[in-house]
Amino acid sequence: MTPLIIDGAAVSTVDAAGTEHAFGHVVVEHGRITAVGPGQAPRPAGPHTWVDGSGCLVTPGLVNTHHHLYQSATRGYAPDAGLFPWLTELYPVWRGLDEEITHAAACAGLARLALTGCTTAADHHYVFPRAGGDPFAAVVGAGRRIGLRLHAVRGSMDRGAAQGGLPPDDLVEGTEEALTATEKAIGDHHDPAAEAMTRVAVGPCSPFSVSAELLRGAAELARHKGVRLHTHLAETADEEAHCLATYGRTPVEHAERLGWLGPDVWLAHTVHLSAAAVKALADSGTGSAHCPTSNGRLGVGVPPVRALLDAGVPVGLGVDGAASNESGSLVEELREALTQARQRGGPGALTTREALWLGTMGGARCLGREGELGSLEPGKLADLAVWRLDGLDHAGIEDPVTALVLGPRPVVRLLLVGGKTVVDDGALRTASVGDLARDLRAAARRLKEA
Template sequence: MAGLTSTPSAPLLIEGCAIATVDASGREFERGHILVDGGRIAAVGAGSADGIDQTRPVRRIDATGCLATPGLVNTHHHLYQWVTRGLAQQSDLFGWLTELYPIWARIREEEVSAAVGAGLGWLALSGCTTTTDHHYVFPAGAGDLFAAEVAEAARVGLRFHPVRGSMDLGRSAGGLPPDHLVEDTDVALAATADAIDRFSDPAPGAMVRVAVGPCSPFSASERLMREAAALARDRGVRLHTHLAETVDEEKYCRATYGCTPTEYAERLGWLGDDVWLAHGVHLDSDAIGRIADTGTGLAHCPSSNARLGAGVAPVRELLDAGVPVGLGVDGAASQEAGQLVAELRQALLMARLRGGPTAMAAREALVLATRGGARCLGRDNDMGSLEEGKLADIALWRVDGLGHADIADPVAALVFGAPAPVELLLVGGRPVVERGRLTTVDERDLLHRARRAAARLRA
């Protein structure tokens, strides 16, 4: 495959590959084509492309041996944690947070920039074209951390949905974080409004959309949760927070608020079709019903939940109830692999561990990672499936190598097999990965910056 960066404005024709469109009807082509023009998909179908305008130059890619899918959508992450991986290896969530809070309190703009760059580069190499990031740690005097994130996303070239997180409930007020790591409530709300005004783009095809996200029931006050929700709805942006991740959180909410985490969220206005929650591990049938009835989405983070021993989310039950479910890598310090494609297999295995071998199929796992994630982010009109008119956010996976070639079904090869190499990753038609290498940034630079940042934090 010749390099593509020299003529980015010419139409691009990918041909000869298997295609999983992940559209509502589940169309697939054993050998097909995708035409990209003007950053969007102009055509997708079986066999060779007919009727292409011959008066314009077309870049052609022979994708024989590959599977084309929509670019993967990561619905939950904490990118700053990239430079604190490998710590608190045998802790549950509360113990893990307690050990890492003092380290995160020393983070500055330089460390955030390095961590975000490395994390985004690695996500791209795992087939991710759109990612969220829930950043809620803002130490005093640390610099413009949110702006640093947005700048790194532009540099790497991924579509970015950063969540301006916040914590105002310190230990002395009954919360979990140390007091010196939380913000004043008014300061947090003002900074959140500023992040929306500076960076969020409501236009179709936007590369950056900001969401509002007080961190959790045990780190954000009722006032912050209520007023943040009102702010988000006034500005027309989405809401995101952690909910029902652990048994400890359930106990905390019952002891502190006299109700379950889901009931608490509903009381504060945090259920709705403009909300997506992270984790949802400990949800009973009543909670699932409340979430489904309100159109609330959920980011499923199977590897992180397993790493922290939090449990297995009831994904089958959520899907059967009609809840929009996407996949999330979660913070790099609780999911050190950091690969979104690996979460397809993990989600399938966890669902079957909970509900048996029919609890999730390979194609359902792919839907979670694409169209399901797009629904959670409110972007299913322009991403999440390979259809004419949608954004050309496309992952081309090589499935003809030693790790996959003997699996006749290419979707099964992608989901059941080892993480497949990314032959090509397009974001809005722009190549971000070619033949397993980043085209937009120097991987060695990402590596060296991240190593220096980690060393400074741990010194």
């Protein structure tokens, strides 16, 4: 690759010092950032690509720490339901999932993420109908097609209705079956390299759909294979009541008992946390994927983000499944996180810079990639977003970070993943948006008819 120079832009590096340049540059070469600084970049003598960044803000690419991409094919269901009734309505629909539908949904969901500034996405896939083929491989293939970094979480459920769980019995796996399939997914798809485009994590779904045996076995498998762990935890008051009635422990106490706290774990939602639970996450280095829009859509509550940050817990942002966040946009989660935190804790509960940190470096920490992603620093992977802020939508907002976080969703002028262009001037360059929309409509129609 020839050097690529983004010049004359505002730059928010999100490094440890919070370095920003009102008029600066970023230089990319061979898939990595080679220079970041104020003023114009020196022009190399040889061939290079020059990008006029005037009127733009450059940030690290956003990192999505929790998603269910297959749900892009089931948007709009149960719009007024809480989590358990919502799941009860959707599980029968998800019986019709197969790898073709999953691939179409995942491609559309990843395209939406790219168009809203995301360069890395963690997808938690836990629904495996018996006649559905290999939907996990379909998600991995979607990541390659759209060109985003993918942390593919091989989920599982082994507690159906007959065992007191929420999902139908025909949507769960046997405990050993799930562990064997998860180990195979790691062998087939996980890349441990620093510049990896695909990594695999281990992710039994939740305490109300997974046995203690599967949770314990999954933790042992992940650590044996050297991969990360992810699950839903402490999302609703109903979940806490279930764990207390079934195990005599809160969700966090249950997770800790089964080996599910540690620096290799990040948990989705963590809404209902006591002070002791916050301390347990902090002491163990466990991360939290905060999903503000989905939490609001399902009415599950607002997590103690300020307390988590103050305790040193790695906190990132997640879109969550498109069936509980129909927008599917990651940049909008910056504002949602800020407003919800302030509704809970007042105007000082979260700043605009902290909101951007959650969507970048906080997410990188959750995924164990803070040495590679999450900030604009020489040597890091060239995953970055260039946001256009020079139009009517942002006119008069002098501070570019405030414009990004609190203003309307800006056009992505340029999105690079490893230095490769994924979005250019607001248009996806790796796939036809028209084709993706057509395939998603067909997939959603097939599920509805089934």
